[in-house]
Amino acid sequence: MLEFKTVAIKKPADLNFILGQSHFIKTVEDLYEVLVNVPGAKFGLAFSEASGECKVRSEGNDAELKELACANVLELACGHIFIIFIDGAYPVSVLNAVKTVPEVCGIYCATANPTEVIIAQTGSGRGIMGVVDGSSPRGIEAPGDIAWRKDLLRKIGYKL
Numbered sequence: 001m002l003e004f005k006t007v008a009i010k011k012p013a014d015l016n017f018i019l020g021q022s023h024f025i026k027t028v029e030d031l032y033e034v035l036v037n038v039p040g041a042k043f044g045l046a047f048s049e050a051s052g053e054c055k056v057r058s059e060g061n062d063a064e065l066k067e068l069a070c071a072n073v074l075e076l077a078c079g080h081i082f083i084i085f086i087d088g089a090y091p092v093s094v095l096n097a098v099k100t101v102p103e104v105c106g107i108y109c110a111t112a113n114p115t116e117v118i119i120a121q122t123g124s125g126r127g128i129m130g131v132v133d134g135s136s137p138r139g140i141e142a143p144g145d146i147a148w149r150k151d152l153l154r155k156i157g158y159k160l
Contacts (some may be wrong), residue, residue, distance in 0.1 A: 050079025
């Protein structure tokens with residue numbers, strides 16, 4: 001038996017998150033150590049074990065974001081995945097550090113966009129096949145769009 005379905009990530013509209021795959025129970029502690037070093041950032045993360053007790057393990061410095069992470073991981077119901085919700089910082093601030101955590105196998109997305117996760121269900125469990133992150137392109141940027149992009153990057157502090 002093989003069945004595909006989509007699961008929407010449930011979150012406030014502007015909240016950023018990182019969705020990835022990992023292994024091993026110490027993932028939550030290692031990801032916590034990466035995130036706690038971002039000044040002013042609030043975060044919650046959850047990781048789903050795929051063997052043994054198959055528990056959702058969680059950490060964070062914000063109870064609501066931790067609860068949100070757990071709820072989404074339970075809804076996805078896939079083994080060895082993690083989700084990080086982060087407020088007060090952008091994923092770009094932590095993404096490379098998250099990728100270097102020894103247990104992290106890969107990242108599916110890092111976004112604040114509405115996101116659907118494509119899930120495959122088999123007789124032995126569920127797994128993430130990919131994501132739909134945001135909307136389809138509506139055209140190629142024009143000079144006004146380029147100016148807007150450059151202004152935005154300066155406004156949020158990523159360019160001088």
